[in-house]
Amino acid sequence: MVLTLVVPLGFMLRDSLNRFDPSEMMIAAVTPENYLRFFVDPFYRDVLYTTIRVSVIVTASCLLCGLPMAWRLARATGRWKPVLVVLTVLPLFIGSTTRTAGWMILFSRGGMLDIVSRGLFNTAPINLMYTEPAVILGIIAINLPFTVLTLQSVFEGIDPRLEEAAASMGAPPSRAFWRIVFPLALPGVLIAAVLCFILCMNAFATPVLLGGPKFQMMAPLLYWAFSGDNNWPFAAALAFILMATTLGLTGLANVAIPRRYRGN
Amino acid sequence: MPEFTLPRRTVLGMLAAPALLTRRAAAAETCVVGTWGGDYARLLRENIDDPILKPADVNVIQDVGDETPRYTKLVAQKMLPRGTTDIACLGAVNGFRATEAGLVEPLDETKVPNLKHVLPNLRATGFVPHIYSAQVIVYNPAAVSDPPKSFADLLDPKWKGKVGMVSTVAPWVLMGASLVESGTTTDFDKAKAFMLKLNANGLRLYPETDSLAPAFKSGEIDVGVIWLARSFMWHNAGFPVKGQFPSEGAILYVSGMVVPKNAPNKAAAFKYMNALLEPSAQQGFAAHMGYLPTIDDAPLSGSVGEQLAFPEPKPKLVTPDYAVISKSMADLNDWWIKNIQHT
Numbered sequence: 001m002v003l004t005l006v007v008p009l010g011f012m013l014r015d016s017l018n019r020f021d022p023s024e025m026m027i028a029a030v031t032p033e034n035y036l037r038f039f040v041d042p043f044y045r046d047v048l049y050t051t052i053r054v055s056v057i058v059t060a061s062c063l064l065c066g067l068p069m070a071w072r073l074a075r076a077t078g079r080w081k082p083v084l085v086v087l088t089v090l091p092l093f094i095g096s097t098t099r100t101a102g103w104m105i106l107f108s109r110g111g112m113l114d115i116v117s118r119g120l121f122n123t124a125p126i127n128l129m130y131t132e133p134a135v136i137l138g139i140i141a142i143n144l145p146f147t148v149l150t151l152q153s154v155f156e157g158i159d160p161r162l163e164e165a166a167a168s169m170g171a172p173p174s175r176a177f178w179r180i181v182f183p184l185a186l187p188g189v190l191i192a193a194v195l196c197f198i199l200c201m202n203a204f205a206t207p208v209l210l211g212g213p214k215f216q217m218m219a220p221l222l223y224w225a226f227s228g229d230n231n232w233p234f235a236a237a238l239a240f241i242l243m244a245t246t247l248g249l250t251g252l253a254n255v256a257i258p259r260r261y262r263g264n
Numbered sequence: 265m266p267e268f269t270l271p272r273r274t275v276l277g278m279l280a281a282p283a284l285l286t287r288r289a290a291a292a293e294t295c296v297v298g299t300w301g302g303d304y305a306r307l308l309r310e311n312i313d314d315p316i317l318k319p320a321d322v323n324v325i326q327d328v329g330d331e332t333p334r335y336t337k338l339v340a341q342k343m344l345p346r347g348t349t350d351i352a353c354l355g356a357v358n359g360f361r362a363t364e365a366g367l368v369e370p371l372d373e374t375k376v377p378n379l380k381h382v383l384p385n386l387r388a389t390g391f392v393p394h395i396y397s398a399q400v401i402v403y404n405p406a407a408v409s410d411p412p413k414s415f416a417d418l419l420d421p422k423w424k425g426k427v428g429m430v431s432t433v434a435p436w437v438l439m440g441a442s443l444v445e446s447g448t449t450t451d452f453d454k455a456k457a458f459m460l461k462l463n464a465n466g467l468r469l470y471p472e473t474d475s476l477a478p479a480f481k482s483g484e485i486d487v488g489v490i491w492l493a494r495s496f497m498w499h500n501a502g503f504p505v506k507g508q509f510p511s512e513g514a515i516l517y518v519s520g521m522v523v524p525k526n527a528p529n530k531a532a533a534f535k536y537m538n539a540l541l542e543p544s545a546q547q548g549f550a551a552h553m554g555y556l557p558t559i560d561d562a563p564l565s566g567s568v569g570e571q572l573a574f575p576e577p578k579p580k581l582v583t584p585d586y587a588v589i590s591k592s593m594a595d596l597n598d599w600w601i602k603n604i605q606h607t
Contacts, residue, residue, distance in 0.1 A: 022594055023365045025339050043602045110482030127484070213431035213469040213605045224601070227332045228432070229594045 016236035026232055034237035044221075048245065051218040054132065054207075055200035058139045062147040062196045063189065065140075070151030071177070075160065088148050096142050100209045103138050104129065107210065130212030138206040143196045150195060154188025155181070190257055194250050201246045218242045294323045295532035297521075298337070298352040301328040303553060308540075311548035316539040322532050331355060338367045338524055347526040350533040356518035357435075357593060359391030360586035368522040375534045378541035381559035385583050391520050392537050395546075395555030397493040398514035398581055399436055400507040407486045414511045415444040418462055418487065425466030428485035430473050434600035435593050436515050437489060439584055444512045450588045456599060463604050477503060491517055496554025496571055509579035516583050518558070 019029040038044045073084050091099065106112050107128035114126045128134045158181055166176035182189075207217040222242065226235035295317070299305050305326055313324040327349055334349075335358045341347040342365075354362065362368045368390035373379050376392065386393040401418070403411040412418050418427050429437055441462075442448060442455035459467075468485055470476050477498055479485045492514075495507040521540065523533040539545060546557035551568045564572055589596075 020594070022591055023361050025336065041602075043606055046606070108478065108482065109484045110478070208471055213471055214607065216601075216606060224597075227330065229597055230332050230336060231594060232336075 012236045012239060015232050016234075016240055018233040020229075020231045020233050022230070025230055034234045035241070037234065038237060038241055047216045047218060047221050048241070050132075050216060051201060051242075052245070052249070054136055054139070054203075054217065055197050057136055058143060058200045059193050059197045061136070061140050062143050063193055066144055066147035066151050066192065067189070070148045071155050071181070073148065073152045074155035085152075088145055088152075091141070091145050097205045097209070099141060100138055100206050103134065103141070103210055107134050129210065130214060132211070132215060134210040135203075135207050135215060135217075138210045139200050139203050142203075142206065143199050146199065147192045147196050150192040151185070151188065154185045154192070157188075158184050186257060190253060194253065197250065197253075198246055201242065292321045292323045293529055293532040293535075294325060295350045295529060295536050296325045296327055296348065297536065298327045298329065298334045298349040300331065300353060304353075307549055307552055311545040312536070312539050312542075316542060316545065317536060320535060320539075322535055324536070331358060335362065338362055338522075339365070341524070341526065342367055344526055346528045347524045348528075349524060350527040350529050351521050351523060351536055353394075353519065353521050354391070356388070356391065356393070356520065356584070357586060357590050359388065359518075359520055359522055361590045362522055363388065363390040364590070367525060369525050369527065369530065369533075371523065371534075371537065376537045376541070378538045378559065381541060381561050383558055383560060385581070386516075386518055386558050388520075391522055392540065393518045393520040393558040394540050395493075395520075395549050395553070396516055396518040396558055397491040397555050398509065398516055398579070399433075399440055399489060400492045400495065400509050400514055402488045402490050402495045402505050402507050404480050404486050405504065405506050407483065411506070411508045412487060413508065415440055415458070415489075416512075418489075419458075419465055421465065423465065423487055425468065426486045427462070427465070428468040428470055428476055428479050428488045430476060430490065431469045431471060431600070431605055432473075433490075434604070435589060435596045436517060436584075438596055438600070439515045439582075439589065440489065440510065443515065443582060444510065447512070448585075449515065449582060450585050450592075452592065452596065456603070459600075459604055463607060467604070469605060480505060492572075493554035493556075499571065500554075509575065513580035513582040516581055518583075519555075520558075 015026065016034055017030050017032070019027040019031055019033070021027050069088070073081070073088065076084055104111070108114070109125050109127040109129070111129075113128065117123045117126050162180050162184075163173070163176045166180050167173070171179070202219050203217065204219040204223065207215060208220050211217065211220075218238065219242070222235055222238040225231045225238055297308070299308060305328055308326070309324075313326075317324055331354060334352050335354060337349070338347075338352055352362075359368075369375075370390050371379065371392060379387075379392070382393060386396060401412050401415075412420070412423065417423075438452060438455040438459065439449040441458040442451045445451060445454035445458050468479065470479060473490065473494055476485070476488050476490060476494075480488065480498075481503065492507050495505050498505050521537060523530060523537065527533050541559050543557075543559065543562035546559055546562040547564065547568075549555050550557055550562075550564050550572060554572060556572060557564070563569070
């Protein structure tokens, strides 16, 4: 842990305080200029806000879709359960870049969506490529299986007899879910949300391929600073800002949940 | 049970084999080449490694990766007495930077005899130009009958929303814009003003070169700014785009190789450098990738020669001012991402 995480992070922190030079790459210094550059420039702040906005939308959407799916999966019995589990896991067998290529075929002008829309409804050309909704849909498709699988294991840990007890006292299934199952599942829901949020904050391939050059998120920006400009000090500072923001917001989410519902 | 016998000659052969193999291994030189992957690496193998260096007993090992990590490795290893690569493939801008930073071996005709054939406008001290192309205006002839003749024509409202570019070549596009606005490649204030106008005219940006072809095919764009070599590849892949040299001049993109000062096997590296300037190697790259030979004794014939021939009158080809662009590149990229990409 110390060798593989703490020491490299220490090196990266040191790099983030160096000064950039196009030929020498880095000049040893102890300067906050890379961090100041980020916070003073509205462009970089805007990229961070976009990343947070997209991550919140994706996390909320994954929870919204994932909760009923995971609950049904957890309570399913018989021969269909393994089939449903395999169907949930199946997308994870395909690399995220390959899946994104599929979305590109669907979204682009002349793509399937465009052809169907124009052929059936005689609409104007549809081009969802290089837009924020395309990125959000693409990341949801990647994160949803992780959310569902996490939530499913949480629901399976809750005794179904609690729901039967609620039903025996006249509570309809929805009321039993929201009043009994959901509060018990809340610590696990938080974990699923955090997992989804972290994956989204660090998303790279989907924003690059579906968002295009005019849509900016933090991970592609970091890569651009590192690989395009060879500006390691600024890239290191961006990495720390992204990590701190993700950890901060994750901690905030934990605090926001009432203490009695938090896991021990 | 069969009887096991070991003939005397077999025993002698087995004893001699390690010695012979060692002798063979000792005779062969090894050359580690840091290169891009894909077609480029394959064509290096097919045109240089196998036909020229293998018979000369030079064993080539390719270290495939992106250019930036390769340049970074040069910088990071500069204090070491022995580096890990004998040759590093770089674009001309990084080649210039590496030379200025004293990272590369100065080369001359005593080390690399074929350097005498390098075209005068591409010569550099430590950087050997391997291939080059020109930044041209590409258009779809099925949709465009009267193509733009200059960067300035791209501002015409009739091209609104129909011009596409790749965001990764921002510094070259800005040099092209500077050329049309000022006649030089380094007036970036005028270039930026031009690009803002072009962006306001609905400029479309794409993340990589290959994403431009589908945009052309679907009719999303009719005109693009790209390397001539790429239009050659699309043409040969069955998508007949045409290239138009801008009347104000076409900026050159040059890709080449350097020998790090601490290369472990410089003798093999010099042989490699000489081989990449052989006419057969240069013609092989032109035939498959559409990049132009950097030497004066590699004429192109047949359909390749016809496709890559310069139009008459010969267009103005402009070599970037590497001293300026190498210092400005980070700032230009930063401006581009904030003002052209982020709108």
